Amino acid sequence: MQMPEPNAGVLSRKARIVERLNAVLPGGVIHEEAEVRAYECDALTAYRCPPLAVVLPSTTEEVAAALKVCRAEGVPVVPRGAGTSLAGGSLPTADSVILGVSRMNEVLEVDYDNRFIRVQTGRTNLSVTGAVAEDGFFYAPDPSSQLACAIAGNIAMNSGGAHCLKYGVTTNNLMGVKMVLMDGTVVELGGAHLDAGGLDLLGVVCGSEGQLGVVTEATLRILRQPEGARPVLIGYSSNEVAGACVSDIIKAGVLPVAIEFMDAPCIRATEDFAKAGYPDCEALLIVEVEGSDAEIAEQLDKIKEIASRHDPVELREAKDADEAARIWLGRKSAFGAMGNINDYICLDGTIPVSELPYVLRRIGEMSQEFGLEVANVFHAGDGNMHPLILFNANQPGQLETCEAFGAEILKLCVEVGGCLTGEHGVGVEKRDLMGHQYAPEDLEAQMAVKDVFDPQWLLNPAKVFPLGVTEARRTAALAAE
Amino acid sequence: MRPGSEAELAEMVRQATGPLRVRGGGTRTIGDAGAGAVLETGGLAGVTLHEPGALTLVARPGTPLAEVEKLLDAEGQRLAFEPMDHRGLLGTSGTSTIGGVVAANVSGPRRIQVGACRDFLLGVRFVDGTGAVIKNGGRVMKNVTGYDLVKLLAGSRGTLGVLTEVSLKVLPKPEAVASVLIDGLDDAGAVKALARGLGSPFDVTGAAHLPQGPDGAPVTMLRIEGFAGSVDYRSVQLAALFDSMAVRVERDPQAVATTWAAVRDVAPMQGAAGDVWRISCKPSDAPGLVARLEPRAVVYDWGGGLVWALTSEGTDARARLGAFDGHATRVRGAGTTPVFPPEPGPVAALTRAIRAKFDPRGILAAGLPG
Numbered sequence: 001m002q003m004p005e006p007n008a009g010v011l012s013r014k015a016r017i018v019e020r021l022n023a024v025l026p027g028g029v030i031h032e033e034a035e036v037r038a039y040e041c042d043a044l045t046a047y048r049c050p051p052l053a054v055v056l057p058s059t060t061e062e063v064a065a066a067l068k069v070c071r072a073e074g075v076p077v078v079p080r081g082a083g084t085s086l087a088g089g090s091l092p093t094a095d096s097v098i099l100g101v102s103r104m105n106e107v108l109e110v111d112y113d114n115r116f117i118r119v120q121t122g123r124t125n126l127s128v129t130g131a132v133a134e135d136g137f138f139y140a141p142d143p144s145s146q147l148a149c150a151i152a153g154n155i156a157m158n159s160g161g162a163h164c165l166k167y168g169v170t171t172n173n174l175m176g177v178k179m180v181l182m183d184g185t186v187v188e189l190g191g192a193h194l195d196a197g198g199l200d201l202l203g204v205v206c207g208s209e210g211q212l213g214v215v216t217e218a219t220l221r222i223l224r225q226p227e228g229a230r231p232v233l234i235g236y237s238s239n240e241v242a243g244a245c246v247s248d249i250i251k252a253g254v255l256p257v258a259i260e261f262m263d264a265p266c267i268r269a270t271e272d273f274a275k276a277g278y279p280d281c282e283a284l285l286i287v288e289v290e291g292s293d294a295e296i297a298e299q300l301d302k303i304k305e306i307a308s309r310h311d312p313v314e315l316r317e318a319k320d321a322d323e324a325a326r327i328w329l330g331r332k333s334a335f336g337a338m339g340n341i342n343d344y345i346c347l348d349g350t351i352p353v354s355e356l357p358y359v360l361r362r363i364g365e366m367s368q369e370f371g372l373e374v375a376n377v378f379h380a381g382d383g384n385m386h387p388l389i390l391f392n393a394n395q396p397g398q399l400e401t402c403e404a405f406g407a408e409i410l411k412l413c414v415e416v417g418g419c420l421t422g423e424h425g426v427g428v429e430k431r432d433l434m435g436h437q438y439a440p441e442d443l444e445a446q447m448a449v450k451d452v453f454d455p456q457w458l459l460n461p462a463k464v465f466p467l468g469v470t471e472a473r474r475t476a477a478l479a480a481e
Numbered sequence: 482m483r484p485g486s487e488a489e490l491a492e493m494v495r496q497a498t499g500p501l502r503v504r505g506g507g508t509r510t511i512g513d514a515g516a517g518a519v520l521e522t523g524g525l526a527g528v529t530l531h532e533p534g535a536l537t538l539v540a541r542p543g544t545p546l547a548e549v550e551k552l553l554d555a556e557g558q559r560l561a562f563e564p565m566d567h568r569g570l571l572g573t574s575g576t577s578t579i580g581g582v583v584a585a586n587v588s589g590p591r592r593i594q595v596g597a598c599r600d601f602l603l604g605v606r607f608v609d610g611t612g613a614v615i616k617n618g619g620r621v622m623k624n625v626t627g628y629d630l631v632k633l634l635a636g637s638r639g640t641l642g643v644l645t646e647v648s649l650k651v652l653p654k655p656e657a658v659a660s661v662l663i664d665g666l667d668d669a670g671a672v673k674a675l676a677r678g679l680g681s682p683f684d685v686t687g688a689a690h691l692p693q694g695p696d697g698a699p700v701t702m703l704r705i706e707g708f709a710g711s712v713d714y715r716s717v718q719l720a721a722l723f724d725s726m727a728v729r730v731e732r733d734p735q736a737v738a739t740t741w742a743a744v745r746d747v748a749p750m751q752g753a754a755g756d757v758w759r760i761s762c763k764p765s766d767a768p769g770l771v772a773r774l775e776p777r778a779v780v781y782d783w784g785g786g787l788v789w790a791l792t793s794e795g796t797d798a799r800a801r802l803g804a805f806d807g808h809a810t811r812v813r814g815a816g817t818t819p820v821f822p823p824e825p826g827p828v829a830a831l832t833r834a835i836r837a838k839f840d841p842r843g844i845l846a847a848g849l850p851g
Contacts, residue, residue: 111765112676112680113673113676113680113764113765114676114763114764114765114786115676115679115680136682137680157625158625158629160623164623165622168596168600169623169625171600171629171632172596172600181827185827186827187827187828187831188825188828189828191763191806191807192763192764192806192807193761193762193763193786193806193807193808194592194593194597194761194783194786194787195586195588195597195636195761196636197761197807197808197810197821197822197824198821198822198824198828198829198832199633199636199637199640199641199832199835199836200586200599200632200633200635200636200637201633201828201831201832201835202632203599203629203631203632203633203635204628204629204630204632204633206629206632207625207628207629208628208629224680224681224682225682226682227682247534247535248534250534250535250536250653251533251534251556251653252653253557253653253654253655253656253708255652255653291711292714292718294710294711294714295707295708295710295711295714295715298708298710298711299708299711302708350621350622350623350624351621352532352535352537352620352621353534353535354532354534354535379623381622382621382622382623383535383621383622383623384621384622384623417619417620417621418619418621419619419621419624419626420626421624421625421626422621422622422623422624422625423623423625424625425625426625426626426627430626434626434627437626437627438616438626438627439616441613441614441615442615442616442617442627443627444613445609445613445615445617445630445839446617446627446628446630448835448838448839449628449630449633449835449838450628451838452831452834452835452838453831464627464628465627
């Protein structure tokens with residue numbers, strides 16, 4: 001994976017740049033080599049590069065001041081939430097300044113009558129719910145990193161989670177933002193009202209991977225917690241049958257909050273690790289529904305009836321909270337279980353639900369061709385797959401083989417009518433595959449939006465689009481400097 | 482001009498020497514300045530894919546909305562964002578198209594719970610102002626691959642490009658419906674009651690208030706949808722929240738459908754003389770805004786977050802409303818004030834610059850602001 005050559009001019013001016021940043025952010029600048037190392041990577045740990053410096057502003061005004069300095073100095077800026085990106089969304093280059101929003105984590109306003117919360121974006125996902133949980137409310141998007149990940153990163157990547165089948169992803173729950181453009185302009189989009197008066201700029205900012213501006217405040221939709229929730233576990237002797245069952249549940253009008261899918265390698269690994277008591281079968285579904293006890297029973301009856309038609313090898317309903325926790329135990333420890341036996345990379349392609357059996361079969365065949373094992377655990381209701389490719393990082397060449405295998409799986413997702421990434425984002429990880437999903441003019445239209453928000457291409461410039469495609473824009477900005 | 486294919490459309494746009502007015506069914510004429518050659522999308526019609534088990538539908542823009550709804554209905558599905566029919570309110574005729582619905586981001590009462598048209602739009606193909614064919618998004622539920630131009634196109638009213646294909650998420654129709662109705666509340670009390678219903682765990686899918694209901698008296702309405710047992714349970718629980726008020730439950734599906742169609746299509750203002758303003762605001766601000774505006778009639782939807790106001794002709798509603806969190810659009814009537822809400826400087830600058838990128842010659846929907 002390639003990153004642009006650092007700008008020698010910027011590197012040589014480090015002392016001056018740090019001094020100027022210090023002048024506008026006293027106490028908020030990190031530049032010692034040993035200290036900036038903490039920011040050399042995010043959760044895509046295979047790639048690392050210490051940044052030139054790190055700024056940790058405490059206010060929107062400080063963000064604006066820092067961006068103005070960077071723009072004047074021609075320094076690329078890499079915005080960073082909590083650094084949990086699996087796609088390398090906040091991977092620095094040696095000539096870049098990391099702008100971290102971690103010090104901005106306050107709740108600014110809670111409004112139950114209008115069902116929103118306004119927060120600074122350094123706040124973690126789970127602590128947004130934490131701020132309203134006592135009063136019976138929650139913030140719906142729940143990426144699996146929700147304990148650590150920041151709202152800023154959720155907005156940048158348009159994060160999802162296990163429950164978005166019912167509640168939608170970040171963009172469906174984001175009502176407004178305050179953001180700072182690269183030139184220091186502060187812009188407010190949306191708010192406590194529900195739609196845009198003109199173009200839906202909020203819609204394009206969400207998921208723009210920190211390339212359009214730095215979002216410092218967010219107005220988020222909060223919802224009343226359901227009265228209860230309960231899962232059912234269904235085991236099948238083949239992926240095809242499990243896939244057909246998912247499709248039938250959806251068609252029947254039941255809208256579960258989650259339908260999770262695990263295949264045989266994943267079931268066995270998690271069973272060894274977590275001992276959740278899962279049946280030894282080829283495919284497992286966990287379907288969760290919400291409501292009062294009677295409503296849960298009504299929905300589960302329908303689900304059980306549909307599941308039975310497909311001749312399950314196991315059908316286990318949680319009778320109480322303890323049994324529910326046991327059903328979720330294996331699923332929630334799936335990634336840990338995999339990490340316990342091997343290094344792995346986690347993919348994130350989405351496919352039409354109807355293609356599930358075919359895609360799983362092809363992944364199995366490719367696994368043989370590449371000689372690397374794959375375990376599948378994913379959000380089946382919306383077709384968002386998470387194949388985990390296992391490899392040994394200590395064996396030379398295996399990471400490269402693993403990445404090549406991963407790329408083939410993602411191309412397969414696109415071929416069957418899906419996409420490269422459902423909730424993790426493109427970052428650097430899938431940047432060079434974008435040409436498989438989009439034609440040059442499609443990418444040009446997206447880059448035109450960045451041209452408007454960040455004409456110098458200084459914000460997170462080496463992400464999302466293939467480097468060859470962005471080169472002219474990135475170097476034009478340097479030349480004009 | 483009536484292209485029969487995407488390629489033909491692209492060629493027409495490339496060859497165009499003056500402004501173009503893109504027209505679907507011509508039922509939503511808001512802001513149409515009437516300048517330029519009409520470009521009809523009726524030749525680009527037809528549903529190209531409907532996968533009930535994946536909850537997805539792909540259609541060309543000129544496909545009549547009624548055709549889409551009929552196809553979905555046969556599978557027990559629907560467009561959950563409940564697009565309104567503007568014909569009664571605007572006095573237009575013709576056939577509403579799916580492209581028009583998307584281009585205007587048209588959403589009904591259920592928007593408060595499930596989201597707007599833009600939230601159900603999975604992918605688009607369009608021809609921009611230079612004649613380039615562009616696609617974005619796709620037909621899967623979760624997609625964060627590159628920038629979300631899908632949202633940008635939803636509601637762009639033809640200013641960025643002419644849609645040639647839309648992919649939508651659809652949802653199953655509910656087995657049962659009910660309305661919890663409260664009689665006699667004033668506007669402020671009604672909006673508080675709606676907030677209480679929306680803040681309950683009972684998944685309210687509609688929250689509206691008519692100061693003048695069908696019988697002339699105020700009625701406040703909350704809708705519940707789902708499986709029969711669940712609707713029974715939730716409508717009773719919801720009604721119990723308002724047991725100190727004059728509350729009743731309507732369970733007849735036909736009556737419930739009629740009631741909400743009237744809210745969706747703003748029936749109380751159809752055929753009534755005067756201008757109609759659509760105000761998008763923070764729900765709890767709505768009664769205060771209405772008091773400032775002093776309209777002839779008003780309909781509150783989205784728990785108060787959407788206010789339809791009937792004013793005397795030529796009223797500058799924005800001047801009366803002053804500054805607030807939201808915006809006002811004049812959907813019917815003439816006047817010197819702009820139809821669409823003016824945006825703050827930096828936002829307006831971004832909008833203008835994006836339009837200039839997608840339509841450098843300024844030929845698309847030239848009458849619209851931005």
